[in-house]
Amino acid sequence: MTQNWDDLRVFLAVARAESLSRAGQELRMDPATVGRRIARLESSLGAILFAKSPQGYALTEAGERMLEPLEAAEAALNAGQGAVTGTDEGLSGTIRIGAPDGSANFLLPQVCAQIREQNPDLELQILALPRVVNLSKREADMAITVSPPQTGRLTVQKVADYHLHLAAPREIAGEIRNLSDIRDRPVIGYIQDMIFDQELDYLSAIGAKRVDLASNSFSVQLMLMRTRRGIGIAHDFAMPFAPELRLVLRDHVSLTRTFYLVRHASDRGSERLNRFAQALVTGMRAEIARLEDLARQDA
Structure with a gap:
């Protein structure tokens, strides 16, 4: 059965937003109307396209099968419109x-x-x-x-690859000339039993046996370093956001992820x-x- 493209467009909006209200905002429809359009589409297809829960609308297996060809059709329509009007349709x-x-x-x-x-x-x-x-x-x-x-x-x-090095507060950075100079200073890092990827386990790289100040968030770790509470491994790309810190022992501790x-x-x-x-x-x-x-x- 041939479907109304407007209903299929509503399906795409709900699949992306996972919410009737967010899809309605994009489509400029009230959520009740969006819900009725989805119900009509499911009825005409004889298939349930979304699993409804308090967390929102998640695609079912049938919905997953519809998504790819419909997005391809949408892209083709946008490209056709752009070819006629001479404009390049942006992402939405x-x-x-x-x-x-x-x-x-x-x-x-x-x-x-x-x-x-x-x-x-x-x-x-x-x-x-x-x-x-x-x-x-x-x-x-x-x-x-x-x-x-x-x-x-x-x-x-x-x-892309990115790099990590040991970071320390500027006022003590000059005192750290080798790894032995960090032994009596607090080490900042991840909570060991909450490391969700072994690529984030940096302790062995600095020869530390424990973390003195820990968080499951790198952003929190960086804030601890910035408040001069200790030293730790930091992403090089985060250092411009932490002017209180300097990279140290770059020749001794250098990680690539x-x-x-x-x-x-x-x-x-x-x-x-x-x-x-x-x-x-x-x-x-x-x-x-x-x-x-x-x-x-x-x-």
């Missing part, structure tokens, strides 16, 4: 990116703000979590990780998400390079 709708708090706090705000400036109809959401984002449950449209996932129907793209962009395999055919992913990767690479260069200049 809602896209949510999940990320560990280091990248969520110090990289994504600048990158996402720039992408949003170029696409004023786009709503971007940054989900900062001290754990791996569950894409299968549609917690986000895509995620930044520090390890490539080993299971699940996911696609993985390397974003990698960011990956992870997406659900069913989204591979989405021109919209593909375009955004490319802009995100390009922006993150440039921002990491810019901030790390600033950190090297201050070292």
